[in-house]
Amino acid sequence: MLAKIHITLKKDVLDPQGSVIANSLKSLGFDNVNDVRQGKFIELEINSNNKEEAEKQCNDMCEKLLANLVIEDYSVEIEN
Amino acid sequence: MLAKIHITLKKDVLDPQGSVIANSLKSLGFDNVNDVRQGKFIELEINSNNKEEAEKQCNDMCEKLLANLVIEDYSVEIEN
Amino acid sequence: MTSSNWHFDTEKSLVESHGLKLDEFEKIVEGLGREPNLTELGIFSAMWNEHCSYKSSKYWLKKLPTSGERVIQGPGENAGVIDIDDGDVAVFKMESHNHPSFLEPYQGAATGVGGILRDVFTMGARPVANMNALRFGDPNHPKTKHLVSGVVGGIGGYGNCIGIPTVGGEVNFHPSYNGNILVNAMTVGIAKKDKIFYSAAAGIGNPVVYVGSKTGRDGIHGATMASAEFDDDSEEKKPTVQVGDPFTEKLLLEACLELMKEDAIIAIQDMGAAGLTSSSIEMASKGNVGIDINLSKVPMRAANMTAYELMLSESQERMLMVIQPKKEELARSIFKKWDLEFEVIGEVTDTKKLILHMNGEEQASIPINILVEDAPEYQRDYIVNDPSPLISFESKDFEDKDILNDLLKMISHPNLCSRKWIWEQYDHMVMADTVVRPGSDAAVVRVHGTNKGIAISTDCSPTYCRHNSYEGGKHAVVETWRNIVASGAEPIAITDCMNFGNPEKPEIMGQFVECIRGMGDACSKLNYPVISGNVSLYNETNGEGIYPTPVIGGVGLIRDLSNTMTIDLKNEGNVLYLIGESNNHLGNSHYLSIIQSREDGGTPSINLDDELKNGKFILDCISKKLLKSVHDVGEGGVLVAIAEMCISGKQGIKIDITKDFLHGFFFGEDQARYLVEVSQNKLEQLEVDASKSAVKIERIGEIGGTSISINSIGEVELSSLIDHHTKWFNEF
Amino acid sequence: MKTHVIVFPGSNCDRDVAVAIQNIIGSSPEMVWHKDSTINQSDLIVVPGGFSYGDYLRCGAMASTSPIMKSVIENANKGVPVMGICNGFQILIESGLLQGALMRNSSLSFICRDIIIKPTNTKTIFTNKSTISKMPIAHNEGNYFANSNQIKEIEDNDQIAFQYCDENGDINAHSNPNGSINNIAGVFNKSKNVLGMMPHPERAAESIHGCDDGRNIFESLLS
Numbered sequence A, B: 001m002l003a004k005i006h007i008t009l010k011k012d013v014l015d016p017q018g019s020v021i022a023n024s025l026k027s028l029g030f031d032n033v034n035d036v037r038q039g040k041f042i043e044l045e046i047n048s049n050n051k052e053e054a055e056k057q058c059n060d061m062c063e064k065l066l067a068n069l070v071i072e073d074y075s076v077e078i079e080n
Numbered sequence C: 001m002t003s004s005n006w007h008f009d010t011e012k013s014l015v016e017s018h019g020l021k022l023d024e025f026e027k028i029v030e031g032l033g034r035e036p037n038l039t040e041l042g043i044f045s046a047m048w049n050e051h052c053s054y055k056s057s058k059y060w061l062k063k064l065p066t067s068g069e070r071v072i073q074g075p076g077e078n079a080g081v082i083d084i085d086d087g088d089v090a091v092f093k094m095e096s097h098n099h100p101s102f103l104e105p106y107q108g109a110a111t112g113v114g115g116i117l118r119d120v121f122t123m124g125a126r127p128v129a130n131m132n133a134l135r136f137g138d139p140n141h142p143k144t145k146h147l148v149s150g151v152v153g154g155i156g157g158y159g160n161c162i163g164i165p166t167v168g169g170e171v172n173f174h175p176s177y178n179g180n181i182l183v184n185a186m187t188v189g190i191a192k193k194d195k196i197f198y199s200a201a202a203g204i205g206n207p208v209v210y211v212g213s214k215t216g217r218d219g220i221h222g223a224t225m226a227s228a229e230f231d232d233d234s235e236e237k238k239p240t241v242q243v244g245d246p247f248t249e250k251l252l253l254e255a256c257l258e259l260m261k262e263d264a265i266i267a268i269q270d271m272g273a274a275g276l277t278s279s280s281i282e283m284a285s286k287g288n289v290g291i292d293i294n295l296s297k298v299p300m301r302a303a304n305m306t307a308y309e310l311m312l313s314e315s316q317e318r319m320l321m322v323i324q325p326k327k328e329e330l331a332r333s334i335f336k337k338w339d340l341e342f343e344v345i346g347e348v349t350d351t352k353k354l355i356l357h358m359n360g361e362e363q364a365s366i367p368i369n370i371l372v373e374d375a376p377e378y379q380r381d382y383i384v385n386d387p388s389p390l391i392s393f394e395s396k397d398f399e400d401k402d403i404l405n406d407l408l409k410m411i412s413h414p415n416l417c418s419r420k421w422i423w424e425q426y427d428h429m430v431m432a433d434t435v436v437r438p439g440s441d442a443a444v445v446r447v448h449g450t451n452k453g454i455a456i457s458t459d460c461s462p463t464y465c466r467h468n469s470y471e472g473g474k475h476a477v478v479e480t481w482r483n484i485v486a487s488g489a490e491p492i493a494i495t496d497c498m499n500f501g502n503p504e505k506p507e508i509m510g511q512f513v514e515c516i517r518g519m520g521d522a523c524s525k526l527n528y529p530v531i532s533g534n535v536s537l538y539n540e541t542n543g544e545g546i547y548p549t550p551v552i553g554g555v556g557l558i559r560d561l562s563n564t565m566t567i568d569l570k571n572e573g574n575v576l577y578l579i580g581e582s583n584n585h586l587g588n589s590h591y592l593s594i595i596q597s598r599e600d601g602g603t604p605s606i607n608l609d610d611e612l613k614n615g616k617f618i619l620d621c622i623s624k625k626l627l628k629s630v631h632d633v634g635e636g637g638v639l640v641a642i643a644e645m646c647i648s649g650k651q652g653i654k655i656d657i658t659k660d661f662l663h664g665f666f667f668g669e670d671q672a673r674y675l676v677e678v679s680q681n682k683l684e685q686l687e688v689d690a691s692k693s694a695v696k697i698e699r700i701g702e703i704g705g706t707s708i709s710i711n712s713i714g715e716v717e718l719s720s721l722i723d724h725h726t727k728w729f730n731e732f
Numbered sequence D: 001m002k003t004h005v006i007v008f009p010g011s012n013c014d015r016d017v018a019v020a021i022q023n024i025i026g027s028s029p030e031m032v033w034h035k036d037s038t039i040n041q042s043d044l045i046v047v048p049g050g051f052s053y054g055d056y057l058r059c060g061a062m063a064s065t066s067p068i069m070k071s072v073i074e075n076a077n078k079g080v081p082v083m084g085i086c087n088g089f090q091i092l093i094e095s096g097l098l099q100g101a102l103m104r105n106s107s108l109s110f111i112c113r114d115i116i117i118k119p120t121n122t123k124t125i126f127t128n129k130s131t132i133s134k135m136p137i138a139h140n141e142g143n144y145f146a147n148s149n150q151i152k153e154i155e156d157n158d159q160i161a162f163q164y165c166d167e168n169g170d171i172n173a174h175s176n177p178n179g180s181i182n183n184i185a186g187v188f189n190k191s192k193n194v195l196g197m198m199p200h201p202e203r204a205a206e207s208i209h210g211c212d213d214g215r216n217i218f219e220s221l222l223s
């Protein structure tokens, strides 16, 4: 199965990359853009025939390695 | 409107981060994991009342700044 | 056999798309006694392109002096080697990554650094310093900013991660690089004299081993691209750019150095341009043996890769070795420890052929000598244009009271302003042996665990080369030599990177020939041989060639680090002297180009006897501890050099000088000159020594205060100088 | 003193810190490969700088899951001095030994240059000889972050080790190289036997470095 994992900065954490991107976009003329936040998108193949089990495993991966829960949130989607 | 932009490495391009993450996950005991690819996920607020227009603008941003088309692909989703 | 038995139309385009000329193809058919299959055609195209075969340049490169008492290995191996005493050697080379960096600046520059690092550690050396020479287009060109930040990011990204300090380099902007930037990277490594590794395969039946990363579809045809001119469609050729993996390179470096301590490696060769093809052929050719490879054994990253793709892939971070069969298990365990691929993919044979198998079928069988000795070599037509005429400027053409204002304009110009913004993005201190950081003349790194150091400098003035290729070639060599002298080191040898336009154009070939002639004369006179190098031709976009840019990387030795010199002024009360003759040469100076937007007036000529005499005098004074700081006078002339010394030492100076032609004196770019700081109690000795050596010496002024003040002209505050010097990059 | 330096794949200041320890403390440390699982008896464990695992994913994240880190954590909990420099700081944070997070520099670029730091708490084994010191930083992700509760906790417990300052010791926005909250350059754990810091004392440890202020941290450990 294919797992799609999004890792984003928590709301109260400053995102320096996001603000620089926002400024660059503005200077390119996209002046209707606000609130840019940059996160990570991780795709992985997981060998499993149980969607729930796979999702549980991915949550586990996020907690143990993929996300830093001090500053990041994560979400997991599993596709067949 | 909220735009969600995914930027991923093209298929044949080496993803050094992905392979190291895969090894790390394996050594943590997730041995059913393969083919990890890491990309970027950018969220932004775009001031517009026309979904199509907003999408076009986001594509434009990807081409001009956000994605590196030599090695990356992108996709854009707009939510109201 | 002729080409009569192949289908002209389809095959013609196939041959051309491989960058081969039809007569070159006929040569292949003749050599093989048959037509090549596609894999073989790919192999020939990779080996016979300009980048790998040096077909236009070989004849001329042979004219450079390449030997000397300290030269252990000259051109012909992965990198050159010089003796630095006590059983230690320095290993170095420079390489271009111009085309990939234009297409994808970050990854192009990063993989350029990765490639040159491999060239050096393949020889058994631990890399200890990186340098880079960069040329970009007009700062106002819409692409320039993106290219600068990408290239600088990529060089830093790779070097910082692998943990080798990037200690210096050079950057210039000129519109001739608008469509074709230059990214030249140099690495210096240190090894033991009795532990140098070479690439000649030996021992029939010995295993050929593949180590490092897996092979993917990246960079297929990269070497062919590096030999093709750009046009507007080039951006379509994108997927040939590779992504660098500095982490894997770090593992590869440590694993190779660990294995090199064992008696296991017979031959080793990195997989650079044209990957498995050029590495296997080079090893076989040097050892005068054959190699059989079973391509099914090559570690692959993508599914269903073909023989053609495997042979031409330019995936990074890979090496090929021939090892002692008895040490196979030991070697395997080392590479496993570092989590790297290790696969025996073939063996050394006595057939003198490269034979490839895959899935039980023969994929290619080519006699090595056809690929190597029969490779095309051209003596291309060339025309040497007359040097641009010298113009003699006079005082009446200039308004002297603007001198300080002109100085501010000059030191804030992109070509003369501080490069701090760049080097602060490079880790220039990792390894904890950096003695002289970027921003002085030559960078100096300590040879680990000793009290001696290596001084390194890269230089070239393309404008000089464009207007007088012979003097320009001399200049590039001499400029590095002077920088090394100014740091207190004995200059030993150079590497070069010859960046030129399309060699099929006689004027371009003429520039190449003349630059080589100038370089050769300077190297011979200064006993400063060429021990390695690289040629990058076809640097053209839409038929516009770049300026001739023979970048030189010089290396010197400081036997006692307490003799190391830097440019920063040290103490109030000391006196600044100018060493060398000043003749107000303003032709093609930075003054003319920045202040008057002119590019004319001729290239300054270089008197090699004076260079030698003045350089020796400086080294002599340093060893007698007469000098507190030293700076060579280069781009921008005397006043710019003084300003640089003041800014980096945070010291002012009272200049006390009378001249008929102040602009000529302060901004002229006459050669063979240095500024030196001397304490009051050494003035007399300096003057006496100078007159004994028949060296011209002039007192400039006394150090102190918070400004540069010039009698009769006025003064400018240090803080204003610093602001002007640093603002351009910060605002870019 | 028995000292240990942990080596991860991608560590690149391991040798530098070993040289500094040898020079200042007077005996060479044992280099411990990350796949080893125990450190039995130590007076100082150093997690060095570099790019462990290429800094891929998140600096320090993968290294913090290496086998050896279990033993480092056990030793830390027993009171053994543990010091993380640069990437080592990032690893100690990821392993949970120190609080907060290290984010991308606010300039978004790598910064390598001298900075000045001021010790905030000089009553610890690492800082009892510390004064205002100059030493280099070299990092991409040194922007220290902690949420307001954590900051309060860290401050209340005197856990701030160093803050970026100017020549006069003033702590201000101008002297903050990377955007760190409250100019924080290094922090301790609660019991002050674990130190994480972004600046590199081992690169300011002998005269050829142009400055040897970094020595005082190692000298503190000797007293």
Ligand SMILES: Nc1ncnc2c1ncn2[C@@H]1O[C@H](COP(=O)(O)OP(=O)(O)O)[C@@H](O)[C@H]1O
Pocket (backbone or CB within 6 Å): C051, C052, C061, C064, C074, C075, C076, C077, C078, C079, C080, C093, C095, C119, C272, C273, C496, C497, C498, C530, C531, C532, C533, C534, C535
């Ligand atoms: N301009 C030059 N001057 C002297 N030697 C050169 C020059 N260009 C290339 N060489 C030498 O030719 C050999 C082949 O160079 P190159 O193909 O660039 O090496 P690699 O295959 O390691 O990239 C090297 O030994 C190099 O030092």
Ligand SMILES: [Mg+2]
Pocket (backbone or CB within 6 Å): C078, C118, C119, C270, C272
């Ligand atoms: Mg090579």
